[in-house]
Amino acid sequence: MERELALEIVRVTELAALASAPWMGRGDKNSADGAATSAMRAMFDSVSIRGTVVIGEGEMDEAPMLYIGEQVGSMNGPEVDIAVDPLEGTDIVAKGLNNALSVIAVAGKGNLLHAPDMYMEKLAVGPALVGVLSLNDPMEITLAKAAEVLNKQVSDLTVMILDRERHESLVKTLRKVGVRIKFLSDGDVAGAMAPAFPEAGIDLYVGSGGAPEGVLAAAALKCLGGELQGRLMPADSSEYDRCIEMGIKDPNKILTMDDMVGTEDVIFAATGVTPGEFLEGVRYLPDQRAETHSIVMRAKTKTIRNIRTLHYLPNKPLLKK
Numbered sequence: 590m591e592r593e594l595a596l597e598i599v600r601v602t603e604l605a606a607l608a609s610a611p612w613m614g615r616g617d618k619n620s621a622d623g624a625a626t627s628a629m630r631a632m633f634d635s636v637s638i639r640g641t642v643v644i645g646e647g648e649m650d651e652a653p654m655l656y657i658g659e660q661v662g663s664m665n666g667p668e669v670d671i672a673v674d675p676l677e678g679t680d681i682v683a684k685g686l687n688n689a690l691s692v693i694a695v696a697g698k699g700n701l702l703h704a705p706d707m708y709m710e711k712l713a714v715g716p717a718l719v720g721v722l723s724l725n726d727p728m729e730i731t732l733a734k735a736a737e738v739l740n741k742q743v744s745d746l747t748v749m750i751l752d753r754e755r756h757e758s759l760v761k762t763l764r765k766v767g768v769r770i771k772f773l774s775d776g777d778v779a780g781a782m783a784p785a786f787p788e789a790g791i792d793l794y795v796g797s798g799g800a801p802e803g804v805l806a807a808a809a810l811k812c813l814g815g816e817l818q819g820r821l822m823p824a825d826s827s828e829y830d831r832c833i834e835m836g837i838k839d840p841n842k843i844l845t846m847d848d849m850v851g852t853e854d855v856i857f858a859a860t861g862v863t864p865g866e867f868l869e870g871v872r873y874l875p876d877q878r879a880e881t882h883s884i885v886m887r888a889k890t891k892t893i894r895n896i897r898t899l900h901y902l903p904n905k906p907l908l909k910k
């Protein structure tokens with residue numbers, strides 16, 4: 590993929606973020622998601638790719654646009670797989686909380702795992718802990734290994750996790766060993782990326798969240814030099830069969846970075862909708878301007894671009910649709 594594509598992709602996440610931001614704090618997550626999805630879909634038409642959505646808003650019969658299998662792009666560029674979450678953290682925006690993003694990953698065709706819509710157990714780390722930990726280890730061992738490599742006391746580690754009842758026993762263990770816990774209300778793409786940003790102050794991301802979000806985070810961590818290990822959590826035999834149908838031969842195995850993103854030729858872009866650990870949210874300014882903060886990266890070069898853009902809203906015809 591040409592490197593210029595990175596800048597085309599970030600224009601798409603910017604527009605989706607601008608479209609959903611007006612819904613911040615209005616208690617209406619569906620409208621926030623719908624606005625982001627329509628804007629993202631419209632903007633894709635100008636991107637020079639022949640893209641197939643492999644992670645999207647749902648199956649063809651569930652989602653009007655950006656459904657799995659939908660072709661996007663201007664159809665005159667490279668053939669690519671696309672993973673999107675036009676609004677990652679729909680409830681976050683509805684409630685005016687932190688860490689909502691608009692996200693896209695693009696990789697050469699056939700290189701992104703077609704993750705079924707179910708939970709995935711996750712363990713994500715930044716560059717210093719790559720190759721050190723295993724999702725198979727008990728949490729106490731994981732934390733002891735992490736502390737040793739980071740040259741910290743276990744009690745000085747900070748672990749991020751979604752605030753969910755299903756994490757009760759994991760949280761008990763974390764409390765017992767005495768780490769600091771930072772709970773997320775939602776938004777585990779941002780959560781899993783956080784350990785790769787020193788300024789976020791997060792050493793590990795643990796717990797379960799959406800499997801599609803796991804693949805998006807793995808694409809980001811490939812660019813950031815971090816690591817995510819995942820394990821699908823089929824809740825019943827039909828979810829198990831769904832994994833097999835989607836080409837995952839052993840649904841119980843640990844999914845490595847290469848299982849989820851099988852290439853270095855991957856681009857990841859995210860724009861903040863509400864403020865978070867490493868991105869600012871959309872800010873409205875005088876004179877009909879709004880500022881977005883995005884990150885766009887390529888795994889091949891590991892360049893990380895932070896892009897702050899001042900938009901003039903009357904000149905955004907796609908936002909008015």
Ligand SMILES: O=P(O)(O)OC[C@H]1O[C@](O)(COP(=O)(O)O)[C@@H](O)[C@@H]1O
Binds near residue numbers: 679774776797
């Ligand atoms: O809320 P659950 O069922 O624990 O699911 C966790 C998933 O939901 C999210 O928090 C938010 O997802 P949505 O944006 O689709 O609402 C994801 O980041 C996470 O992977």
